[in-house]
Amino acid sequence: EDAVENFISHLKEIVKLAKPNAPPPLVTLVCDGENPWEYYPDGGEGFLRGFAEALEKHPSIKATTPLEYLSEFPTEDRVEKLGAGSWIGGNFDIWIGCQEDRKAWSILAEAxxxxxxxxxxxxxxxxxxGGEERRKVLEQLWVAEGSDWFWWYGEPFHSVLDYVFDAIFRMRIKKAYDLMGLEPPVEIFVPIDPILPIDNISVEAPLDITAPKIDGRITTFFEWSGAGHLRADALQGIFIREKPGPITDIYFNADSTNVYIRIDIKREELQRGDVLIIRVIKPTEINLAMELERMPEVKIRCYMADDEHRTCHIETISTAAIDEIVEIALNHDLLKLKPKSTLSFTTFLMRGIEQLDRCPMIGTISLVIPDERYLGSLWIE
Incomplete structure (x- = not known):
């Protein structure tokens, strides 16, 4: 009641300042969504109801809209040029200024x-x-077009729920694809939020190179004994896992032609249709997706973004196997790797739109591709 009375008193003061024989002053009330209501015990409901009732009863203050006001009190004044931008910064940086923003918009535009x-x-x-089918799809895309999602992508704003906002945004677009009867692009299943570069992840670097047999089994002790190793339950940078996920270990190595990756997963926690995604960050961005079915030869779908950040399926390869472990061989040409270049990647385990696991939880695994000099040194005592 006090807040309503205070607000009405300010409007009365504006009425007193009106010039004689001039149109009544127009006060525009613009509220940015939910911002004020957290300061009210009831979320602002009492104030809003009281304010609306006070306007209805007041003899000289009338609720209206800009269109109604201009229809009754037309003006010859015109705004010839309206600057493009938003209320924050007078530009569009917060909505499309970061790579994550642009990627989200591109996924939306593709849909x-x-x-x-x-x-x-x-x-x-x-x-x-258009028709009913189109309307149902548009309802999902209209929600995804809301600006709040893009507020939280990229810099400078972050919250502890960034990953939730990201998942809901992608869920809406996935629903749109489902309604269209189309298979969603792999980006829909991969979080858009950035992979932070962390230098102190607890990773054991490769000691020697042994090309493993890609059969989904630990064929010999030696094929992965010299590989780089990341334990998922180890301290990873500044992040400690609260609850162990299905991924337990990642091994990685490289020779002159291939990168080799082994991923150990608790198979009892998997369901049919679960997808493993390897997200390569450097030297080029590429997503590798594979369904976790026990097979001696597993197809890996490879996706890249074009110049307009649109998802493109570039090829399907069959250099992976799943049995007791996941084993993968990736050719250097596919990943655009050269000797001494650095490969950076992370892994996601997805069940539909739900992220079951991510390893490492923060940062990436990095591997320097050996050159001939390094390969030769392995044979020198």
Whole structure:
């Protein structure tokens, strides 16, 4: 009640300042969503109801809209040029200024393009919504177009729920693909949030090179004994896992032609359709997706982004096997690797849109590709 009375008193003062024979002053009330209401015990409901009732009863203060006001009190003044930008910074940096923002918009734009192909609007029609099927897809995409998602992507704003916002955004777009009867691109299943570079992840570097047999089994003790090793339950930078995930260990190595990756997973925690994604950050961004089915030859779908950040399926390879472990061989050409270049990657275990595990939880695993000099030194005492 005190807040309502205070607000009305300010409006009364504005009325007193009105010039004689001039149109009544127009006070524009612009509220940015939820921002004020956390300071009220009831979330602001009492104030809003009281304020609306006070406006209805007041003899000289009337609620209106800009259109209604201008219809009753037209003006010849015109805004000839309206600067582009938002209320924060007067530009669009917070919404599209970071790589994560642009990636999210690109994923959204790609879904929009598919919609126009699957459920096109008739030519010469001003009705964007179209039929019922198109409307259902648009409802999902309209939610994804809300600015709040992009507020939390990239810098400078972060919260402890960034990963939740990211998952809900991608869930909406996945639902749109489901309604269109299309398979979503692999990016829908991979978190958009950045992979932070952490230098002090507890990783054992490779000691020697032995090309493993890609059969999904620990064929010999020696094939992975000299590989780099990351224990998922170890201290990783500044992050300690609160609850162990299905991924327990990652081994990695490289020779002159291939990168070798072994991933140990608790198979009892998996379900049919679970997908393992290896997200390569350097030297080029590429996502490698494979379903976790026990097979001696597993297909890996490889995806890259084009110049407009659109997802492109570049090829499917069959250099992986799953049995008691996951074993993968990746050719240097696929990853655009050269001797002495650095490979940085991380892994995700996905069940639909849900992220079951991520290893490492922060940062990436890095591996320097050996050159001939290094390979030769392995044979010198």
């Amino acid at each position: 929009r393009e598919h919609l126009d192909r699957v459920y096109p609007v008739p030519e010469n029609s001003d009705d964007e919504i």
